[in-house]
Amino acid sequence: xxxxxxxxxxxxxxxxxxxxxxxxxxxxxxxxxxxxxxxxxxxxxxxxxxxxxxxxxxxxxxxxxxxxxxxxxxxxxxxxxxxxxxxxxxxxxxxxxxxxxxxxxxxxxxxxxxxxxxxxxxxxxxxxxxxxxxxxxxxxxxxxxxxxxxxxxxxxxxxxxxxxxxxxxxxxxxxxxxxxxxxxxxxxxxxxxxxxxxxxxxxxxxxxxxxxxxxxxxxxxxxxxxxxxxxxxxxxxxxxxxxxxxxxxxxxxxxxxxxxxxxxxxxxxxxxxxxxxxxxxxxxxxxxxxxxxxxxxxxxxxxxxxxxxxxxx
Numbered sequence: 136x137x138x139x140x141x142x143x144x145x146x147x148x149x150x151x152x153x154x155x156x157x158x159x160x161x162x163x164x165x166x167x168x169x170x171x172x173x174x175x176x177x178x179x180x181x182x183x184x185x186x187x188x189x190x191x192x193x194x195x196x197x198x199x200x201x202x203x204x205x206x207x208x209x210x211x212x213x214x215x216x217x218x219x220x221x222x223x224x225x226x227x228x229x230x231x232x233x234x235x236x237x238x239x240x241x242x243x244x245x246x247x248x249x250x251x252x253x254x255x256x257x258x259x260x261x262x263x264x265x266x267x268x269x270x271x272x273x274x275x276x277x278x279x280x281x282x283x284x285x286x287x288x289x290x291x292x293x294x295x296x297x298x299x300x301x302x303x304x305x306x307x308x309x310x311x312x313x314x315x316x317x318x319x320x321x322x323x324x325x326x327x328x329x330x331x332x333x334x335x336x337x338x339x340x341x342x343x344x345x346x347x348x349x350x351x352x353x354x355x356x357x358x359x360x361x362x363x364x365x366x367x368x369x370x371x372x373x374x375x376x377x378x379x380x381x382x383x384x385x386x387x388x389x390x391x392x393x394x395x396x397x398x399x400x401x402x403x404x405x406x407x408x409x410x411x412x413x414x415x416x417x418x419x420x421x422x423x424x425x426x427x428x429x430x431x432x433x434x435x436x437x438x439x440x441x442x443x444x445x446x447x448x
Contacts, residue, residue, distance in 0.1 A: 286341025
């Protein structure tokens with residue numbers, strides 16, 4: 136076995152997961168792939184599946200509490216180490232896996248097996264018609280899209296979204312795994328930057344492009360106020376913990392601009408109000424108080440699932 140595929144479920148059955156359905160199509164087209172891949176499904180839902188049925192062989196585990204993507208990927212890391220698999224292929228439940236994706240990732244895993252400099256292999260990811268990953272991290276918290284014609288090793292500070300990332304198990308272990316404080320939002324930014332500091336880099340697979348649903352790009356149909364509040368809390372904490380004073384000041388200005396844009400752009404004014412609340416926190420609360428408040432919020436992990444503008448779980 137070369138690769139452990141980890142799929143994180145939350146308040147959905149396997150049949151409702153686009154990731155599991157599209158993986159099933161890939162395995163049905165080429166069953167020999169099952170010799171090189173082991174599926175590991177981690178369920179963060181409040182209750183475990185009573186009689187889990189999957190369209191391909193897999194190991195199912197229930198977390199007991201919502202560990203987020205970070206906790207799920209860390210459990211998958213331990214499992215991969217136990218079966219001596221050198222790679223993890225990370226997924227959440229909302230990614231459409233193309234039929235050529237698994238064979239190509241298998242080829243990349245073999246190609247880079249001995250090249251320890253390469254920690255991750257990432258495809259280009261599209262969401263709601265927008266290219267969203269991988270991205271370069273610039274100064275003053277600027278994030279820029281890596282052009283889709285780029286392919287190869289990317290040695291500047293950058294990250295890819297977790298889902299559809301091929302990740303070297305040893306590189307993840309080297310940084311102590313994902314931060315379980317950044318249990319959901321910014322977990323990818325944290326992990327990629329920690330690896331970059333160790334001299335482990337990202338390879339951009341220009342030949343692979345996938346579709347993935349990101350709630351932050353569709354406030355009217357997929358985002359909830361609870362989900363947005365969790366994102367802003369994680370974003371604020373990351374800036375406070377890992378960015379310079381100048382970058383923290385830039386983030387304050389960014390929140391103000393974001394508040395105005397969201398008020399005029401979205402029907403639900405709750406998003407603008409929440410953004411304004413976090414602007415006020417950064418303006419009037421000390422850095423230590425903000426970090427303390429975020430750590431208290433970490434215990435609240437019941438995030439609603441929304442589709443087409445209505446809560447479904």
